[in-house]
Amino acid sequence: MKEFTVRPNKDADTWFVKAEDTVPSHEFDKMDEAINAAKNLGEENKPCKVLIYDHHNELTEELTFD
Template sequence: MKKYTVRPNKDADAWFLKIEDVAPEKEFDKMTEAIEAVEKVAQDNTPSQLIIYNHKNEIVDEKNFN
């Protein structure tokens, strides 16, 4: 199962789509844009899990796609 994450950069003024929580794949200006993009990627690559972090690097949502 692939794991995808949406995480803020260190200043929380940009959001990263990460695969397996390693190097960022894409950068977005808004958290909502990042979530929309990663949900599509996760749905296209099932089974997968999406973990979303807020600006304090706290988990705010987890989704599984089967």
């Protein structure tokens, strides 16, 4: 199953949406924008998972799209 992640950069001032084992494909100023983009990717690439990390790089949410 394909995975997408939402993670902050090292300073947590921008957020990246990344497909597994690739360079980040999208960069956003706000976490909410990155999460919405990742959810859209999840809907478009079923079946997959979206893993969302907070500004401490801790997993906070895991969404599954079937």
